[in-house]
Amino acid sequence: MEELIFENRKFVQNMRKNIISSFTKEYKFLSSGIIGQSVCGRSIDYIWLGNRAEANLWVAAHHGMEWITSMLVLKFLRNICEIIKKGDEFCGINLNGCFKKKGLVIIPCLNPDGVDINFQGSLAAGRYAKFIEETSHGNLISWQANARGVDLNHNYSAGWEELHKLEEKNGILKPCSTRFGGLKPISEPETKALTSFCSKNNFKLAIAFHSQGEEIYWDYGLNTPKYSENIANILALSSGYKVSKPEGLAVGGGFKDWFIENLKRPAFTIEIGEGKNPLPASCLNEIYYKIEKMLFISALI
Ligand SMILES: [Zn+2]
Numbered sequence: 365m366e367e368l369i370f371e372n373r374k375f376v377q378n379m380r381k382n383i384i385s386s387f388t389k390e391y392k393f394l395s396s397g398i399i400g401q402s403v404c405g406r407s408i409d410y411i412w413l414g415n416r417a418e419a420n421l422w423v424a425a426h427h428g429m430e431w432i433t434s435m436l437v438l439k440f441l442r443n444i445c446e447i448i449k450k451g452d453e454f455c456g457i458n459l460n461g462c463f464k465k466k467g468l469v470i471i472p473c474l475n476p477d478g479v480d481i482n483f484q485g486s487l488a489a490g491r492y493a494k495f496i497e498e499t500s501h502g503n504l505i506s507w508q509a510n511a512r513g514v515d516l517n518h519n520y521s522a523g524w525e526e527l528h529k530l531e532e533k534n535g536i537l538k539p540c541s542t543r544f545g546g547l548k549p550i551s552e553p554e555t556k557a558l559t560s561f562c563s564k565n566n567f568k569l570a571i572a573f574h575s576q577g578e579e580i581y582w583d584y585g586l587n588t589p590k591y592s593e594n595i596a597n598i599l600a601l602s603s604g605y606k607v608s609k610p611e612g613l614a615v616g617g618g619f620k621d622w623f624i625e626n627l628k629r630p631a632f633t634i635e636i637g638e639g640k641n642p643l644p645a646s647c648l649n650e651i652y653y654k655i656e657k658m659l660f661i662s663a664l665i
Pocket residue numbers: 426427430517574575
């Protein structure tokens with residue numbers, strides 16, 4: 365199978381689709397599907413590995429310029445599938461046996477419009493192209509929101525009102541490239557699709573991948589499970605990342621917060637890599653090998 369080389373290639377919807385279909389063709393034990401569609405009608409895909417009743421959920425690319433998180437989860441999936449196919453072990457663990465008991469569901473790109481705007485410019489936003497041009501002032505590689513200017517990770521219903529007030533205090537009053545949480549919680553097709561997918565499936569734990577900062581967030585309010593902090597510490601120990609608490613405009617409104625508050629199960633935000641967003645694709649291998657053990661643990665825990 366062709367090696368995954370993302371560098372210098374536009375990581376847009378077609379390429380992501382091709383990767384997913386090549387995976388499901390090559391690895392018959394995978395299944396894939398769609399959780400919904402973005403504002404511009406791009407499909408939001410998932411890939412399912414292993415046990416359907418005992419799965420953890422990973423979500424990448426809530427934010428447009430954090431597309432490296434999509435590459436990371438696909439690279440991990442490819443590696444894990446190769447190990448399973450060959451019947452090999454990872455760190456002495458028989459993965460074939462593990463994924464009979466455990467499952468992993470990956471949504472590689474929750475914000476396909478935002479990612480494609482980063483690579484292809486405003487035209488990727490269809491009828492929102494003019495809005496994107498005017499709002500971004502030409503700085504499209506910093507576009508974080510969806511195609512109509514809502515920051516998906518500010519749009520969830522956990523602590524949304526408080527976050528909305530804070531956004532207003534900070535002068536974020538209308539749709540823009542980052543940190544506007546929408547006019548009401550879960551107003552966007554992307555956040556609607558993800559929350560409904562979670563409500564229909566009994567995921568044991570969720571991880572949202574963002575970039576950057578090499579940090580792990582685990583805490584949100586009274587429903588945070590007691591063992592979440594322990595899991596965060598294990599993840600930190602296995603990667604060298606630090607366990608952190610969010611502040612200011614990073615508190616509430618996020619997917620991790622919604623998952624903890626509504627499903628009362630552990631959820632984490634992991635900020636991968638270090639540097640200035642968008643982290644270049646050339647950083648991918650270095651980031652990946654630093655946290656490969658953490659990825660295995662967070663898939664199987
Ligand atoms: Zn982010």
